[in-house]
Amino acid sequence: MSRFLVRRDFFRVALGVAVLGAVPTLTACAGSSASTAASPSGAPSAPPAAAEPFETWLAALRVEARGRGISNRTLDRALANIHPNRRVIELDRRQPEFTSTFWGYFDSAASDQRVADGRAMLEQHSSLLTAVARDTGVPAHVLVAFWGLETNYGRNMGGFNVIEALATLAWEGRRGAFFRQELLTALTIVEEGHIAPEAMDGSWAGAMGHMQFMPSTFVGYATDRNGDGRKDIWGSLPDAFGSAGRFLAAMGWHSDELWGRQVRLPAGFDYAQSDLDLRKSLAEWAALGLRRADGGALPVVAGMTASLLLPAGHEGPAFLVYDNFRVIMRWNNSSFYALAIGHLSDRIAGHGDLVGTFDHTPHPLRRTEVEAMQGLLNRLGYDAGPVDGLVGPSTRAAIRGFQAAQGLPADGYADPALYARLRRAAGMAN
Template identity: 50%
Template sequence: MLAGCSSSTPSTAPAPAASLPPPAPVGATPPAPAPAQEVVANAQGFDTFLEGVRADARRAGVSNATLQRALSGVRPLARVLELDRRQPEGVLSWEQYRDRIVSQTRIENGRRAYAENRALLQSIEQRTGVSPRVIVAIWGMETNYGSNTGGFNVIEALATLAWEGRRAAFFRAELLAALRIIDAGHIQAEAMRGSWAGAMGHPQFMPTSFERLAVDFDGDGRKDIWGTRADALGSIGNYLARSGWQSGQGWAMEVRPPAGFDIERADTETRRSIAEWGRLGWRRADGSPLPASDTQASLAVPTRSAGQVFLGLPNLRVIRRYNSPMNYGLAVGLLADQVA
């Protein structure tokens, strides 16, 4: 997520684990492209819009050959507009979200993914300083360990959203970035598949995030976040490292509030040392004292929580730079604690 905007972000929560297929084995062939999508009827002005995109892309240095291959036959997709306009049908409580997302199935699949990629993850940790279990947890949250990376043609999805106009400037910039990525040789146009919002590959990077933060971890000259585990997981690690990850530090601790605490009026902005939180009457969830630590922490209150509260450490803020909702960040941390 989000690395910008993904199938699970920066908009909605990831799909429940129960709705996702089991993780593909290491080295498996990527899923086959989705069937052709229904196009928008009477797409007035779309061809004119594409001509403007071609002109902008040429000015940015994209070759005519890339534009011909990437934009030939592109039409606005009705399904993309339907998903973009859909309003959530219901709102989960934190406890429902937590139990659905950090499910036993997702934990077990995460443990298997961690074990299968242990050497690679250790190499990424050596280079970036980022915890392997957090990388795996984000991988699991975003694409169920690479098994659900999205079946939309990214160019077609982004063109649809940029043409439709509700967030035209944002998606036009992403479309131009996607064309530059193809032109640079990182992926073929027909293989650039992702979510309806244009989030791509195992990490669900938006194209502009790809340009800033994707890495060629295996050194083959391409940043392949679609089919190369090293590049995909290395790019997640690079994203977190560049966002300020503190090596060897935790992400949060569940705490028990003092008497009189009102979760509805919780101050989540003030940072204090963990020792000071302890002096104010906060304790660990099991009732034991907080450590006498100078580490700064702030209250992390899940959205629609029935009472569970955490002290968020700096690395929780880093996780939330990947995908901003508090419940997402907390779920990543809880999953990370379970997978390794």
Template identity: 50%
Template structure:
């Protein structure tokens, strides 16, 4: 396992040498755990042959922006006009495939395309870290060791099942992979064959990307009879303790209407034939936008527990026609 070049090793400090040794020892523990989990020796030998500690992954994990963007600042950057244009073009290009997959899983195709666009810019940016490097590094770093050890085992299983070649097994600094940026455990649980060729290729096959994204949402109770939610206006006397996505804070639209919540333009909330549970969320607390969101929004939050992410996907989906 090569961590540093021979030239660099001559100038390695005692601290760096100690870190290298500890990482090597940690990799041995990961391999032992993988053997117990049934990963083949050939996969282990190949996967760990040249594992490198990637300090940039640790830096990326720890790095926090000096100034947090507000939602009003974030959304134009996350959903610029050029991305909206591309989303609509790609929606039309893959229309037949998207309609078939959308009907199969009960997910509106515009949300599939929006996830694709927000996650990887429609497959253009999928990460250039070797997945085993990234996951082993993050597990060794220790802040979320159990999570990343588990993801490392899942990644090794993906290699063992030959879903992808080792030299093509790349992703983000956190180990998220492919055009839908699945973590390895999500791949094993939700990746789907979208074109019937017997493979689950989220790296290069758009139909599999679409089916995998739709399958994930379907597993978290997506309902294609409804959308994700809407931005709303609150009365001056609104009780902000009612906000939140806890189960006991759900109300139907007419209950929110009675509390003074209105559409952004001031008009009454829709009257539906079916009761639709809705939650009030305030991504920037009481200082910014307010949204009434539905169960589909909660499914997006399972994908990525960020209101900004879920709203970027939702707003892009709203602009796809």
């Protein structure tokens, strides 16, 4: 299992430095195929503090499930011999030591191998993908990019039994209400005959199939495209691609628009304007001197708005992102993920790599360093919000204020150099 997939599972739970805004996502707090990185252990785990016995909890769940019309036959089959899975609990409680960095994520997510595999899959399944694109308005290369990033083109769909994983998370209690509903929904999927419970495999957090749908997303958007009477997102590519296209279309995908593009900024640009929450018309961005990455004029479409992102700070690439970028974030609420999907889809479609020469060396901060940085910003009079170890909108705004006061480019980018600068400003030794 690749290191990228291992890290992505935790990335999607914690969201780390890439959190921008708060919108509903397809996978909610779930991870995906990364969960197969560690061998699932079905051995009973020591119960969390103050948890009721698992058997008592499970008996109450059965009563609730019966009240929802799930048969004893399904419950007997689905819940037989399940136990709290200690590996699921470990993964759920684990917090990464370091925050995610753009280059550390992006270079692996949109690697040359993933691009080459995606182009091969686009050709191999061209007839099916063309038909799904026609029916949903979501381009074939975009669907393939989601497939590649979610499960490495179906190679890594997860090695945990979804019923047991969800039962473990629901019983554990940390996010019990959410996972209890997902478990009941998963049991409904089994009751309806879409898959046998022992074949319902997925990630440690319950994401399933080629596209890693959570059970609630399955119920809302899965489709039986091949007409066999089952919505089989595990074994049927027509169903998997059709379901993904249906979800993205429902979230507002614009078939006649790009997700965004890399752009070139003029000298002296005010980097404080790089913020997902700041939207301007394409005409306004063009008037500020933004051009295509190759130097050509920025295409201007009446009525379209865009935001500017600098995911690696002012020394990294700049992207204008459109409404379809926000649709991608309805799938996974991470700007890094959305940029990776956009760029991977472009390259699968035959476009080139990023324009420009950049230092791709990741410069991660420890979570404890982010917490210390937030404390220093607050102490120096820049409101970074709660000290939580996550570089969200409030922290980035505080960083911009500090950078401006120090005569630095106000790009809101957190890295070890900024942390050292903050420590010096606060009179602390580095």
